[in-house]
Amino acid sequence: MRIGIIGTGAVARTLAAKLVSLGHQVTLGSRSRDNAAATEWAHQAGPYGHAGTYPDAADFGELVINATAGTVSLQALRLAGADRLAGKVLVDVSNPLVFAPDGEVTLDPVNSDSIGEQIQREFPDTRVVKALNTLSAPLMVDPGRVPGAHNLFIAGEDPEAKARVRELLGEFGWPAEVVVDLGGISAARSTEMLMPFWLNMMRHVGHTDFNYSFKIAE
């Protein structure tokens, strides 16, 4: 499959490397054509890895992943272009974290809106699926870093798009039964709002190799 990734940060490159290793073609998209992180990554990735602009990545992908910071996602996706994203599945892995000078971390939007919903509203012809925004990048593509069964959460309006994302998560090593479908894209609100708790847990645990798991009575 040809996959376009919007963003060039650690999450983007981790997902890109895994996708290439699985035999997919990937274009890592950045704001400028000469982004050092993207061109270096593409050079190392071999013939299946490419670097380009946001529009290049959106054009390239049969499926597109938004791996930018949530606070700049809309801006990046506007540059990618609504026409290039139309009809496609867009996996939104972002969280709208705002880091204050005093160390306080908050979310914007929050509570009555989310980045997932904002993207779906602004790009109504794109099939947005919120996914993978509840764990660290290394764990996203290597669930075995944490022992036992643990969970992922997806949300979106389009069942077929969610089924395709579930398949992709399966390629990453996540069995279908651990992927919890929380419903429509408004549920993105609730998974983005896990972030403050996740950050506290990270401080408590001392590293990022942990994940939610649910104990449920029969």
Add this chain to the structure above:
Amino acid sequence: MRIGIIGTGAVARTLAAKLVSLGHQVTLGSRSRDNAAATEWAHQAGPYGHAGTYPDAADFGELVINATAGTVSLQALRLAGADRLAGKVLVDVSNPLVFAPDGEVTLDPVNSDSIGEQIQREFPDTRVVKALNTLSAPLMVDPGRVPGAHNLFIAGEDPEAKARVRELLGEFGWPAEVVVDLGGISAARSTEMLMPFWLNMMRHVGHTDFNYSFKIAE
């Protein structure tokens, strides 16, 4: 121990019944002295169960539990009286859920503040411990309803107060090692912000007998 509970709803009565069964004396406090839920509960609870006003419950308790809805907690605790709460451990189990007519559920406060922090700020001589606000009332006092090991989260400024709450949770059946101390009272923000996710999980699971559990790499 003598325990005062601020509130008379399902959470208050569930906690009260468990505490009485453990041999504690409990006063269930309500806005008015003739609250039907409280007087009926006290009648059924036997000699260890009492009903009274918010000030009565605050006076009575060596330890006090806030089991009111988060949106009215400050108001209830003001009526209970800062002087009566001074020096005491106050276990805050509330969540500030706001139910809109269209079914949307949001939190107020959220993101940059929490009910736990608001209470601690307004009652600086009270030792607030946020606890038990991440699961259903029946499960709070009967962790065996859900199989295996699963987690509780506490937050607060006073280590000795948190140790006493940990003991109380132990009496409820929660082993010390499953109770995660997330730090100061500002961490209440992050556990209150789990609520929208918990509500989505409840819809997905179809009942409330589930709980967070963490899978952590060694």
